[in-house]
Amino acid sequence: MSSALSERPGSAPPELPGSAPAEPPRSPARRPGRLSGVAGWVVLVIAAVGVLFPVYYAVVGSVMGPGDLASYPPALFPHSLHLENLRDVFTVIPLGRQYLNSVLQAGLITLSQLVTSVLAAYAFAFLPLRWRAGIFGIFLATLMVPWESIILPNYLLISSWGLANTLPGLVLPFLVNAFGVFLLRQSFLQFPRELHDAARVDGCGHLRFLWRILLPLQKPALAAVAVYVFLSAWNQYFWPLLITSTPTMQTLQIGITQLSNAEAADPGLILAGVVLSVLPTLALVIFGQRFIVRGLIAGSSR
Amino acid sequence: MSTIATTASPEPPTSRVPTKGTDLVRTARRRREPFIAWIFLAPSLIGLGLFVFYPLVRSVYLSVHGNDIFGGAGAFVGGRNYTQMLSSPDFRNVLVNTLLFTLMTVVPGVLGALTVVLLLETRIRATRAFRTAFAIPLAFSAASASVVFAVLYNPAIGVANGILGQLGIDRVGWLTDPSIALISVSITTVWMQFGYGVLVLAAGVGGISPEIFEAARLDGAKGWRLARSITIPLLGPQLFFLVVVSTIQALQSFGQIHILTKGGPDGATTTLVYSIYQQAFAFGSSNFGLASAQAMVLMLIVLACTALQFGVLERKVHYS
Numbered sequence: 267m268s269s270a271l272s273e274r275p276g277s278a279p280p281e282l283p284g285s286a287p288a289e290p291p292r293s294p295a296r297r298p299g300r301l302s303g304v305a306g307w308v309v310l311v312i313a314a315v316g317v318l319f320p321v322y323y324a325v326v327g328s329v330m331g332p333g334d335l336a337s338y339p340p341a342l343f344p345h346s347l348h349l350e351n352l353r354d355v356f357t358v359i360p361l362g363r364q365y366l367n368s369v370l371q372a373g374l375i376t377l378s379q380l381v382t383s384v385l386a387a388y389a390f391a392f393l394p395l396r397w398r399a400g401i402f403g404i405f406l407a408t409l410m411v412p413w414e415s416i417i418l419p420n421y422l423l424i425s426s427w428g429l430a431n432t433l434p435g436l437v438l439p440f441l442v443n444a445f446g447v448f449l450l451r452q453s454f455l456q457f458p459r460e461l462h463d464a465a466r467v468d469g470c471g472h473l474r475f476l477w478r479i480l481l482p483l484q485k486p487a488l489a490a491v492a493v494y495v496f497l498s499a500w501n502q503y504f505w506p507l508l509i510t511s512t513p514t515m516q517t518l519q520i521g522i523t524q525l526s527n528a529e530a531a532d533p534g535l536i537l538a539g540v541v542l543s544v545l546p547t548l549a550l551v552i553f554g555q556r557f558i559v560r561g562l563i564a565g566s567s568r
Numbered sequence: 569m570s571t572i573a574t575t576a577s578p579e580p581p582t583s584r585v586p587t588k589g590t591d592l593v594r595t596a597r598r599r600r601e602p603f604i605a606w607i608f609l610a611p612s613l614i615g616l617g618l619f620v621f622y623p624l625v626r627s628v629y630l631s632v633h634g635n636d637i638f639g640g641a642g643a644f645v646g647g648r649n650y651t652q653m654l655s656s657p658d659f660r661n662v663l664v665n666t667l668l669f670t671l672m673t674v675v676p677g678v679l680g681a682l683t684v685v686l687l688l689e690t691r692i693r694a695t696r697a698f699r700t701a702f703a704i705p706l707a708f709s710a711a712s713a714s715v716v717f718a719v720l721y722n723p724a725i726g727v728a729n730g731i732l733g734q735l736g737i738d739r740v741g742w743l744t745d746p747s748i749a750l751i752s753v754s755i756t757t758v759w760m761q762f763g764y765g766v767l768v769l770a771a772g773v774g775g776i777s778p779e780i781f782e783a784a785r786l787d788g789a790k791g792w793r794l795a796r797s798i799t800i801p802l803l804g805p806q807l808f809f810l811v812v813v814s815t816i817q818a819l820q821s822f823g824q825i826h827i828l829t830k831g832g833p834d835g836a837t838t839t840l841v842y843s844i845y846q847q848a849f850a851f852g853s854s855n856f857g858l859a860s861a862q863a864m865v866l867m868l869i870v871l872a873c874t875a876l877q878f879g880v881l882e883r884k885v886h887y888s
Contacts, residue, residue: 306687306690306691307691309683309684309687310684310687310688310691310694310698313680313683313684313702314698314701314702317701317702317704317705317759317762317763318701318704320705320713320716320717320720320759321704321705321708323716323719323720323727324716327719335725336724336725337725340725340726340727340730342727381611382611382612382615383612385608385609385611385612386608386609386611386612388608389604389605389606389608389609393601393602393604393605393608394601394602394605395602395605395606395609396602401609401613404616405612405616408616408620408621409874410870410871410874410875411620411624411867411870411871412816412819412820412866412867412870413820414820414822414841414844414863414866415627415844415863415864415866415867415870416619416620416623416624416627416863416867417844417863418623418627418630418844418848418856418859418860418863419622419623419624419626419627419630419860420619420623422626422856423618423619423622423623423626438619439619440619441615442611442612442614442615442616442619444612444616447612472604472608497706500709501708501709501710501711502709503709503710503711503822503823503826504822504823504845507826508849519709519710519711519712519823520711522711522712522715523711523714523715523827525715526715526718526719526827533719533722533725536715536719537715537716537719539715540712540715540716543709543711543712544707544708544709544712547706547707547708547709548704548707550707551703551704551706551707552700552703552704552707555699555700555703558703558706558767559767559771
C-alpha cells in the first residue's frame, strides 16, 4: 500500500515542483540509455501498481469470504468465491433505495445545472446586457467561495424550510452553479457572431436558436459539464451526511460508510458495497475520459 | 413578428448596411433583448443569491453572535467568537494540522504526477493504458476511497500491516497512533487525487508544440535534460494551477477525515473544515458562532489562494 508513495520523492522539501529533481533514477544518465529506460519503466509500474492495488483489493475483497479476509498474512487472492456478498449487502442497508436516491440526486443536479447554465451562458455570450462584466464577475466570485464555509447557513436555511431529510433538501443548494456558466460561455463565444445574427434576422427565436443550432454544435462542452457535475454530485459526502438522517433517504456514499460503522462489520460486505457504489463513476471515468479531462482542467490552460 | 422577418431575410448577414425593414425589426427586438437576458439569467441569479450570497451574509452574522442551545443566533457579541478562537490552543493545533495535511497531500501529489507524466512522455505507446490506470481512482468518492482504506488500515486484518509484517516490521496503528494518523489520511487523499494531477499535466504536455521538442532533440537534449530545460518550464502554468487547486482541495477535505479518524486520535487529524463540523454538529455542540468564525478563516484562506491563482494566470495570459 505504501508502495504508492515510496517511489515518489515525497520526502523532498516543499519547494516549487519545477526546481525539484523529480526523476532521481534518471539523473545520472544523460540520454535515455538502457538503464534509465528500465528505471523509468520500473517507477511507472510501481506507481501503477500502487494506484491500482486498492481498486484491485476492493474488487477481490468484495467476493472474499471472512476466512480469506481475516487470514494472516492477508490473502491477496480469493480462495473461494463469495458472490453472495454482492447480494447480502442489499439486506444489511437499503442499498437499492440508496442507489435510487443517488441516481435521483446526481441526475437532478446535473439536469438543472445544464439547463440553468445554458440559459445564463447564452445571455452572457449573445444578448445585450447592461453591467455584463459586473454580473459575470459576481458569477465568478461564487466559484471562489468554498462550499464548506457556507454549509452551516445552508443547513439552517434548508432545515427552516422543513426540507431536511427530503430529496428537495438534498439537491436544492446545488441546482445552480457558476462553473457550468463559465465553461459554456467560453464555448459559446467561439460560435461565429454573424451566424447568430443571421439566424435572428431570419426570425429564429432565442430558444429555437439555442435548441436547433447552438446546442447541437456544443455537445462536447455540454458533455464536459454534465460529466463533471454528475461526478461531483454523485461523490458528495458532507451535505448528504448533514441533511439526511434516515437510511432510506441517505445516498450511497453515506450508506457504504454505515456498512463499516455497523457492529461486527464484515469487510467482504463493506467492499461489496463500495464496488457497487463505484460502478457508475468508474464507467464514466473509463469511457468518458476525454470529457472528464476537458471538464476537470477547464481553466488550467489560460 | 417572425413573418415580417422572414420576408426581409435574404440579406447577407455580414452586411453593415441593413435595409430599412430589417432595421425596424431589429430595433424592436433589441429593445426586448435585455429583458430576455434577465429572464435567462434569473434562475442562476436566484439560486446563487439564495444558496451562496445569503449564506455568506448569514455566516458573517452568525460569527458575531452568540447562540442558544438550539443553534439560533443569540445576542450580538462582536469579536468574541474570533478572540476566543484565536486564543485557543486547540485552534492553533487545528491550523497546524491543516498546514501539515496540505503539505503532505500537495507536495507528493504534484511531484508524483509530474514524475509519471515526464516518464510517460517518452513512452508514447504505453501512455494510454497508464493514463487510464492512473485516472481510475477519480471514480472513487471520498467516502468509497476512505472505506476501502479503512479496511486496508485495519490494525488486525488490514493488508497494510500484513505487508509490513512480511517485511519484518512491527504493526503500525495507522489510524490510532497520533503521529501516524494524519499521514494515513494524507496517503488516502493523495491516492484519490493523484490521477487528476496526471490528467492536468498530461494535457499540458499535449499542448506543447511538437516542433519545440523536435528542435530540442536536434540540439541533443534528451531524457532528464529535455525534461528540465524544456518540458518542466513549459508546464509552468499547469504546475502552478495544479498546486493551487490541490491546495484548495486539501483545505476543503472532509469525507476522508470523518470516515477514517473523526478528527482523532486526540485531535491529531482535526483540520479547519473538520473543526467547523465539530463545533457546529458533533457531540450536539451546536456552537454555530464559533463554527462560523472558523468558516470565515477557511474562506479567507481559500480566497487568498484563488486570488493568487487569478492574479498569476492573468499575467501569464498577457505573457503569451
